[in-house]
């Protein structure tokens with residue numbers, strides 16, 4: 250099969266006449282993250298890598314492989330707010346004066362991320378208590394939370410993007426914006442009209458099934474939001490788009506995006522049915538005990554990941570009318586419908 254890109258330097262790849270992928274390292278388990286550069290009179294960057302000088306240095310070395318530099322960047326589009334994608338935005342903005350765009354609701358959160366985190370803290374603690382976690386787990390998670398908070402950096406004056414927006418880039422290029430909540434509440438997909446290349450962020454990855462991340466922002470904003478339920482709707486919507494090549498947040502570009510969406514949906518459905526089976530055999534269960542049955546005992550940040558998966562699955566089952574929940578001594582228990 251024809252390769253989807255050609256390598257220009259250690260970290261720079263050409264994926265179309267005027268579109269480049271730059272792979273930059275992150276300190277996170279996921280490994281490298283992609284920054285895309287759409288060349289033109291007013292170059293556009295999709296995502297920004299992590300916070301810090303090293304990220305800027307690696308980006309500028311990679312841009313040099315095709316004769317460009319950070320200062321020429323006109324616009325930065327963020328696929329979502331996770332720090333491996335958005336952390337570098339403010340540093341790049343300061344060097345280039347670029348305009349930064351992200352999902353509409355997220356702009357105030359990004360403007361003062363420490364304040365946003367302070368709002369999330371009681372939400373998180375309440376959620377963990379209702380999930381059945383004791384003081385020890387709460388304390389441990391409090392520390393993880395503080396380190397997440399101090400590693401997160403604000404980005405002021407971010408401009409909002411919403412479903413159906415079309416960015417007109419100088420030279421007549423159009424980039425369409427699609428909201429794709431699920432992996433995170435802030436997920437956007439950018440479709441480059443002339444090439445039909447879709448920048449999918451972490452909405453769809455080729456080799457990883459992204460986590461339906463628990464969204465504390467939704468609770469603190471008072472918005473009813475169900476991560477996995479939203480994610481499945483988003484995947485079904487992406488299948489319908491005219492896309493030739495997917496340019497993901499991690500890994501090389503790939504073809505056959507609808508097939509990959511269907512594979513992820515199938516994997517999610519298997520997990521949902523496994524959750525139903527565990528609840529039928531062992532329920533009613535708290536989210537903590539459900540997570541232990543599904544994933545085994547986990548610690549620190551992995552608590553968040555397994556909690557995200559368990560909550561995501563029971564919310565889908567609830568929406569199908571198959572699961573009910575009841576509160577007992579401050580802990581929520583999930584019961585499969587029809588089981589005493």
Ligand SMILES: [Zn+2]
Pocket residue numbers: 329331432433451
């Ligand atoms: Zn992400």
